[in-house]
Amino acid sequence: MSARWSRRLCAASLVVALGAGGSPAFAQGPAPAAPEVRAAATVGRMTEAEKTVLTHGIMPLPVGANPPRIPTDAIPGAGYVPGLPRLGVPALKESDASLGVAYVFGLRRDGATALPAGVAMAATWNPDLVRQGGAMIGAEARAKGFNVLLAGGANLMRDPRNGRTFEYLSEDPLLSGVLVGAAIAGIQSNHIISTIKHFALNGQETGRKFVDVKIAEPAARESDLLAFQIGIEAGRPGAVMCAYNQVVGSPACANDWLLNRVLKRDWRYPGFVMSDWGAVPSLSAAWAGLDQQSGAQLDPQVFFDRPLAQAVAADPARKARLDDMNRRILTAIYAAGLDAEPAVPGGAIDFAAHAAVAEAVARQGIVLLRNRDGALPLAATAKRIAVIGGYADTGVLSGAGSSQVQGPGGPALSVPLGGTGPFAAFLSQQYHRSAPLAAIRALAPQAEVVFRDGRYIADAVAQAKKADVAIVFATKWATEGLDVPDLSLPNGQDALIAAVAQANPNTIVVLETGNPVVMPWLDKTAAVLEAWYPGARGGEAIAAVLFGKANPSGRLPITFPASVQQLPRPVLDGYAELEPNFAGDRPTPDARLSANYDIEGSDVGYRWFARKGEAPLFPFGFGLSYTSFAASDLKLKGLSAQFTVRNTGQRAGATVAQLYLVSRHGEAKQRLLGFQRVELAPGETRSVSLNIDPRLLADWTDGGWSIAGGPYAFALGDDAEHLGASQTVRVAARRWKD
Numbered sequence: 198m199s200a201r202w203s204r205r206l207c208a209a210s211l212v213v214a215l216g217a218g219g220s221p222a223f224a225q226g227p228a229p230a231a232p233e234v235r236a237a238a239t240v241g242r243m244t245e246a247e248k249t250v251l252t253h254g255i256m257p258l259p260v261g262a263n264p265p266r267i268p269t270d271a272i273p274g275a276g277y278v279p280g281l282p283r284l285g286v287p288a289l290k291e292s293d294a295s296l297g298v299a300y301v302f303g304l305r306r307d308g309a310t311a312l313p314a315g316v317a318m319a320a321t322w323n324p325d326l327v328r329q330g331g332a333m334i335g336a337e338a339r340a341k342g343f344n345v346l347l348a349g350g351a352n353l354m355r356d357p358r359n360g361r362t363f364e365y366l367s368e369d370p371l372l373s374g375v376l377v378g379a380a381i382a383g384i385q386s387n388h389i390i391s392t393i394k395h396f397a398l399n400g401q402e403t404g405r406k407f408v409d410v411k412i413a414e415p416a417a418r419e420s421d422l423l424a425f426q427i428g429i430e431a432g433r434p435g436a437v438m439c440a441y442n443q444v445v446g447s448p449a450c451a452n453d454w455l456l457n458r459v460l461k462r463d464w465r466y467p468g469f470v471m472s473d474w475g476a477v478p479s480l481s482a483a484w485a486g487l488d489q490q491s492g493a494q495l496d497p498q499v500f501f502d503r504p505l506a507q508a509v510a511a512d513p514a515r516k517a518r519l520d521d522m523n524r525r526i527l528t529a530i531y532a533a534g535l536d537a538e539p540a541v542p543g544g545a546i547d548f549a550a551h552a553a554v555a556e557a558v559a560r561q562g563i564v565l566l567r568n569r570d571g572a573l574p575l576a577a578t579a580k581r582i583a584v585i586g587g588y589a590d591t592g593v594l595s596g597a598g599s600s601q602v603q604g605p606g607g608p609a610l611s612v613p614l615g616g617t618g619p620f621a622a623f624l625s626q627q628y629h630r631s632a633p634l635a636a637i638r639a640l641a642p643q644a645e646v647v648f649r650d651g652r653y654i655a656d657a658v659a660q661a662k663k664a665d666v667a668i669v670f671a672t673k674w675a676t677e678g679l680d681v682p683d684l685s686l687p688n689g690q691d692a693l694i695a696a697v698a699q700a701n702p703n704t705i706v707v708l709e710t711g712n713p714v715v716m717p718w719l720d721k722t723a724a725v726l727e728a729w730y731p732g733a734r735g736g737e738a739i740a741a742v743l744f745g746k747a748n749p750s751g752r753l754p755i756t757f758p759a760s761v762q763q764l765p766r767p768v769l770d771g772y773a774e775l776e777p778n779f780a781g782d783r784p785t786p787d788a789r790l791s792a793n794y795d796i797e798g799s800d801v802g803y804r805w806f807a808r809k810g811e812a813p814l815f816p817f818g819f820g821l822s823y824t825s826f827a828a829s830d831l832k833l834k835g836l837s838a839q840f841t842v843r844n845t846g847q848r849a850g851a852t853v854a855q856l857y858l859v860s861r862h863g864e865a866k867q868r869l870l871g872f873q874r875v876e877l878a879p880g881e882t883r884s885v886s887l888n889i890d891p892r893l894l895a896d897w898t899d900g901g902w903s904i905a906g907g908p909y910a911f912a913l914g915d916d917a918e919h920l921g922a923s924q925t926v927r928v929a930a931r932r933w934k935d
């Protein structure tokens with residue numbers, strides 16, 4: 198353990214102690230032992246039999262070919278690992294929780310607050326708010342008795358058709374890393390362990406359990422791995438969840454390079470690696486760096502129980518590894534204070550306060566994509582408003598899969614999609630109880646607001662013609678386990694929008710999607726809002742933006758392509774050949790699937806568009822406001838940048854200042870280097886300073902980072918495409934190891 202990590206862990210344990218209300222023992226007695234010191238001492242007291250208790254867990258649900266016996270203290274959820282009461286080690290009670298405490302197939306109906314989708318959180322570009330969201334989730338989890346949250350999705354959006362895009366944050370390593378770190382820190386402020394997941398390069402759901410990702414090490418280090426590295430530094434998660442897919446020929450959960458070398462050796466990660474559910478191919482995963490087998494009934498065998506004990510008994514050289522597995526799990530338990538501050542089921546939850554957090558995220562995450570002639574905000578004088586489609590009379594859409602949250606009272610509407618088997622419950626479109634129609638009516642009491650579900654275009658058109666303004670709600674559902682086939686809006690919604698916009702030029706489109714979509718009708722509309730899956734109070738947040746109670750400040754965290762032809766892989770690998778299969782299993786033992794990420798390398802998303810000179814439909818970082826801003830006076834000194842941002846319009850609002858690398862040595866190279874959300878009153882000016890992480894200027898070469906000295910050009914951007922004048926400065930050569 199490096200001194201650096203020890204210091205960090207000491208700091209973490211101190212925070213834990215103070216957070217616990219300044220426990221007198223900690224405040225007045227000798228300094229508490231660092232978590233890893235305590236962990237080593239506990240391992241020293243373990244019997245050999247006890248050493249394979251923490252190393253594997255079950256899914257405490259009646260699923261799998263051999264459903265396990267479910268202990269009485271287990272809570273229905275994703276995972277359970279028994280504790281060691283003799284040694285004061287608590288059981289691990291695990292729930293999915295990226296967007297809120299998940300409801301697991303509807304088996305637990307206790308209700309939880311749903312934050313907006315991960316992409317919506319990322320669209321706020323606001324780490325403080327994302328941290329509050331994490332703290333909110335952690336508080337609810339604690340009140341339900343969970344102490345490990347399977348949260349922190351940090352995979353980059355390499356393909357806009359990825360079915361889990363909504364759960365993740367962005368396509369950029371800095372933005373994803375900073376925000377996932379904030380979410381994790383928020384969760385862990387509740388004496389709860391959070392994961393960061395899915396390590397790594399889990400870029401598509403199609404064939405997710407066997408797709409082999411090809412990528413050269415430098416490209417991986419500068420993109421997806423960097424997002425995890427920054428996230429781990431910022432959030433210090435107790436656990437890392439490895440992914441389903443293979444990385445350069447070996448499963449991510451049995452991948453010596455990823456787990457032993459990158460994560461544990463290079464990054465000196467002191468916590469533990471848990472597997473994804475059903476991702477462990479064999480006992481060899483233990484030697485490759487996996488510390489805990491999760492939901493073991495979903496794997497071919499419970500490898501990390503008897504087989505692990507036997508392998509260690511047969512080869513004493515393996516003993517140190519088994520001790521290391523236990524030490525890492527215990528280090529995470531002690532660092533988060535799971536034993537000192539146990540989570541007890543039955544705690545009170547302040548749902549109203551938590552809904553306010555969800556609404557704040559939704560308000561800041563909604564992105565105004567188009568606003569012809571200031572069509573928005575809607576005038577309080579509108580007399581007749583036609584609201585069309587998207588079940589806007591009922592609620593707001595959510596994404597599905599293990600991250601699905603159900604609010605108190607369950608969903609307002611659940612549309613089953615005909616799945617069978619244990620995952621059937623995942624295959625339903627669920628709408629949270631937050632109807633945009635009611636929220637619009639509340640903010641336009643003088644207007645006649647009519648609703649049409651949009652199933653008949655002629656009917657919607659007739660209503661649109663009679664109205665001052667038509668608001669069309671368009672949805673695109675996505676789920677873990679399945680990718681979406683293309684970038685269209687399903688169910689004829691494109692035709693509906695085109696017809697309504699033709700009938701009434703004052704047509705506003707509100708998108709509830711978890712992925713980018715193309716907009717063949719865009720030029721005919723007056724305004725477009727991307728509201729994502731907006732969570733527990735999404736309807737209220739959408740109405741607030743429509744009527745100007747909230748000034749939109751969201752910025753796209755992902756590029757919206759104009760077509761799939763612009764992507765590195767216009768055809769999604771395996772999509773056409775494989776039957777839709779939620780689990781993503783190999784259809785036959787010899788089936789093979791690979792995805793070549795070396796096409797774009799570390800130029801993911803906007804970096805790829807810049808490299809190819811392609812213009813997307815909407816660029817990364819894009820978003821309009823009801824006011825206007827100007828950023829200027831960029832000055833660079835060493836690795837720090839300073840500039841000013843001014844609100845040049847008539848309304849208070851927030852913008853996201855974005856600093857980009859433009860070129861190195863005269864060669865074009867675009868990377869986001871820093872960002873800052875700034876709230877400004879009309880006419881107000883603020884100066885902003887950003888520190889640049891040198892890894893963002895560097896290349897990964899020969900086992901380390903290196904910056905070639907010379908001229909580097911930087912620019913402020915409204916987004917990745919609209920950049921201001923660049924400033925060129927000489928950057929000194931530098932080479933370093935992680």
Ligand code: BGC
Nearest residue numbers: 275293347394395473474599
């Ligand atoms: C997902 C994980 C999740 C786990 C437990 C898996 O299918 O990939 O994100 O944490 O299930 O529910």
